[in-house]
Amino acid sequence: MTVVMDLETLVERWERFFQDCCKDKIESAALLYPEKKSLVLKHEDIDRYDSELGEYLLDKPYQAIYAAEEALKRIDVAGEIPHHVRVRELPEATRVEVRDLRTSHLGKFISVNGLVKKVTEVRPKLQDALFECQKCGAVIKMTQSENVIIEPTECPADQGGCGRQSSFKLLTEKSEFIDAQKLELQESPEGMRGGAQPMRIIVYMEDDLVGDIVPGDRITVNGILHVQARRRGRMKLTEFNKVIDANSIEIKEQAFEEIFISEEEEQEIKKLSEDPLLHEKIRHSVAPTIYGLDMEKDALALQLFGGVPKYMPDETRIRGDIHILLIGDPGTAKSQLLRYISQLAPRSIYTSGKSSSAAGLTASAVKSDEFGEGGWTLEAGALVIADLGIACVDELDKMAPKDRDALHQAMEQQEISVAKAGINATLKSRCALLGAANPKFGRFDDYAPIADQINIPPALLSRFDLIFPVTDKPDKERDDEMAGHILEVHKYGAMFSHDEQVEMDKITPAIPPDFMRKYIAYAKRNVFPVLSEEAIERIKNYYVDMRAKAKETIPFTPRQLEAFIRIAEASARMRLSNVVTVEDADKAIEIVEYYLTKVGMEKDLDSFNIDLITTGITKTQKDKMKVITQIIREICREIDAPAPIEEIVTRAQDEGMEKDAVERLIEKMRREGIIYEAKLGRYSLTSE
Ligand code: ADP
Numbered sequence: 001m002t003v004v005m006d007l008e009t010l011v012e013r014w015e016r017f018f019q020d021c022c023k024d025k026i027e028s029a030a031l032l033y034p035e036k037k038s039l040v041l042k043h044e045d046i047d048r049y050d051s052e053l054g055e056y057l058l059d060k061p062y063q064a065i066y067a068a069e070e071a072l073k074r075i076d077v078a079g080e081i082p083h084h085v086r087v088r089e090l091p092e093a094t095r096v097e098v099r100d101l102r103t104s105h106l107g108k109f110i111s112v113n114g115l116v117k118k119v120t121e122v123r124p125k126l127q128d129a130l131f132e133c134q135k136c137g138a139v140i141k142m143t144q145s146e147n148v149i150i151e152p153t154e155c156p157a158d159q160g161g162c163g164r165q166s167s168f169k170l171l172t173e174k175s176e177f178i179d180a181q182k183l184e185l186q187e188s189p190e191g192m193r194g195g196a197q198p199m200r201i202i203v204y205m206e207d208d209l210v211g212d213i214v215p216g217d218r219i220t221v222n223g224i225l226h227v228q229a230r231r232r233g234r235m236k237l238t239e240f241n242k243v244i245d246a247n248s249i250e251i252k253e254q255a256f257e258e259i260f261i262s263e264e265e266e267q268e269i270k271k272l273s274e275d276p277l278l279h280e281k282i283r284h285s286v287a288p289t290i291y292g293l294d295m296e297k298d299a300l301a302l303q304l305f306g307g308v309p310k311y312m313p314d315e316t317r318i319r320g321d322i323h324i325l326l327i328g329d330p331g332t333a334k335s336q337l338l339r340y341i342s343q344l345a346p347r348s349i350y351t352s353g354k355s356s357s358a359a360g361l362t363a364s365a366v367k368s369d370e371f372g373e374g375g376w377t378l379e380a381g382a383l384v385i386a387d388l389g390i391a392c393v394d395e396l397d398k399m400a401p402k403d404r405d406a407l408h409q410a411m412e413q414q415e416i417s418v419a420k421a422g423i424n425a426t427l428k429s430r431c432a433l434l435g436a437a438n439p440k441f442g443r444f445d446d447y448a449p450i451a452d453q454i455n456i457p458p459a460l461l462s463r464f465d466l467i468f469p470v471t472d473k474p475d476k477e478r479d480d481e482m483a484g485h486i487l488e489v490h491k492y493g494a495m496f497s498h499d500e501q502v503e504m505d506k507i508t509p510a511i512p513p514d515f516m517r518k519y520i521a522y523a524k525r526n527v528f529p530v531l532s533e534e535a536i537e538r539i540k541n542y543y544v545d546m547r548a549k550a551k552e553t554i555p556f557t558p559r560q561l562e563a564f565i566r567i568a569e570a571s572a573r574m575r576l577s578n579v580v581t582v583e584d585a586d587k588a589i590e591i592v593e594y595y596l597t598k599v600g601m602e603k604d605l606d607s608f609n610i611d612l613i614t615t616g617i618t619k620t621q622k623d624k625m626k627v628i629t630q631i632i633r634e635i636c637r638e639i640d641a642p643a644p645i646e647e648i649v650t651r652a653q654d655e656g657m658e659k660d661a662v663e664r665l666i667e668k669m670r671r672e673g674i675i676y677e678a679k680l681g682r683y684s685l686t687s688e
């Protein structure tokens with residue numbers, strides 16, 4: 001049933017509703033003008049008072065809102081009456097996915113959920129245009145409602161003009177403008193797993209709606225779908241673009257609001273959390289078709305849950321997310337693992353460091369004419385889109401240099417600031433980063449420091465909580481089992497593709513991915529574990545003991561201490577426990593030890609050395625660097641000039657060093673800023 005109402009009836013109905021239900025609201029909005037320019041209503045409230053009006057509003061929103069704004073003008077209050085009527089919380093029936101928008105929705109009030117991919121700068125849009133008649137000089141007003149300026153064709157006598165056909169000049173200074181902004185809404189990734197390309201739609205915002213939305217925001221747009229002409233050159237095409245005129249926008253504040261968990265599911269989630277085999281089941285579900293890599297899978301499982309972010313009284317924030325890097329030989333299932341995780345983690349994204357997207361990993365402000373007019377546009381990159389989830393970035397070593405710089409801030413502060421042209425925004429990137437990278441020289445060398453083998457600056461490497469080398473070395477027993485596993489996976493996969501009845505315990509995840517996603521969302525939403533005294537004691541003792549034991553190296557810095565905490569918290573969260581126990585602390589120690597044994601071990605000294613990761617300098621190299629520093633100091637003093645490289649090498653050889661090694665170390669010291677090349681082939685100490 002569609003309600004039919006003429007304009008005057010509509011206005012009167014709105015007026016009655018405003019008088020009876022909204023007087024206070026209108027008065028307080030009027031007092032706050034111009035900060036508040038809108039009367040914001042819930043659809044439910046209108047519907048309860050006058051269900052025909054509520055229905056009419058959904059069916060003919062343009063007329064209904066126009067009438068509401070007319071009715072507002074009739075309300076008598078002190079101050080400036082709000083200019084707009086905005087309606088939020090539309091009924092469920094108005095909800096449409098971006099990909100389901102059809103002609104039948106044109107002109108209707110609809111509600112669309114999604115992720116903000118881009119926003120344009122805020123720009124003035126011509127509203128009430130004043131034109132000057134070039135024949136008689138009369139000033140003519142024309143309200144603009146199209147995207148292109150509509151000029152008068154003749155000079156209207158009813159506005160005091162000459163009534164003749166004429167040409168007109170737009171009086172920009174005297175015309176009225178309104179703030180306008182566009183955004184690109186991308187359908188929520190939750191609704192479209194399985195590699196489908198996300199669909200997008202352009203949303204128009206005006207006046208007080210502008211300026212509040214940033215890329216990465218999850219929003220509900222309540223607005224009216226309409227069409228916009230497309231042109232090719234000067235020709236107008238018969239196929240139109242769909243756009244939404246926003247009436248109101250709701251920003252989602254709660255994490256994973258898009259994931260619905262029923263009461264039965266909540267019961268099942270709690271039941272699973274008490275399963276004694278929980279840990280094994282989760283590990284097995286991380287990537288069942290991939291053989292081995294148990295510890296890595298454990299770590300990835302913990303990353304899915306993450307630690308607890310902390311907000312300190314001084315407004316700083318410490319991240320809870322666990323950043324993990326997989327580095328290793330080609331063909332060792334790194335990419336596969338990343339894809340699995342991006343399927344399992346709520347709000348996650350899989351991308352490649354060398355992807356050509358303009359937004360890259362972080363964000364970009366670009367002059368773009370995608371929206372049709374060549375203005376500035378701010379676009380969210382992978383780490384913003386994955387806010388509160390996991391950003392899986394393959395080939396991280398191949399990322400663009402601009403991302404490299406922005407990544408520091410994104411990983412630690414978990415936000416990205418952009419200040420460029422008309423755009424000044426801080427985007428949230430509260431996500432965990434799961435990166436994969438290949439070694440520079442093709443294969444991973446167990447004996448060389450990791451920082452030397454990978455094309456990622458040490459400062460960035462040290463931001464990862466865990467780094468796992470994944471190597472592929474011939475090992476008869478392991479090869480045999482792995483080959484067996486892979487062959488079996490393929491055999492069952494082929495059978496499964498044709499007959500779904502085939503049993504495949506080995507490779508069917510113990511926990512189905514959809515349920516796992518809900519389990520994780522539930523945990524992240526409801527569980528915030530706190531360290532127990534025993535857990536604190538355990539981690540502290542381990543940290544202090546290890547630092548005391550390692551006489552010649554620094555095994556950990558406070559950064560690793562934070563990693564222990566995050567991992568222990570994640571371990572508690574995995575079983576939905578609000579308390580971090582000694583067992584959780586032990587799990588964290590086990591995983592960090594495993595990782596440091598692989599990449600942070602000073603082989604000669606049999607102790608951990610965090611410098612291997614943060615600077616790529618081994619203890620032996622450090623000792624040699626000391627010697628070289630001493631040599632350079634001596635030469636500089638003797639000749640009172642920068643030391644020539646030949647002389648440094650000669651003296652270092654006298655101390656028993658190899659020529660190649662010396663040259664490499666000099667290069668390294670230069671990169672580290674310990675020395676600098678004062679003249680070609682001549683070095684000085686930076687500190688002297
Ligand atoms: P990478 O990204 O490390 O170069 P990929 O993820 O592309 O490697 O893996 C290459 C192929 O080898 C994939 O099809 C993957 O399934 C298979 N593969 C490699 N290692 C394993 C493993 N441990 N178990 C099962 N399959 C594996």
Ligand code: MG
Nearest residue numbers: 331334335394
């Ligand atoms: Mg790969």
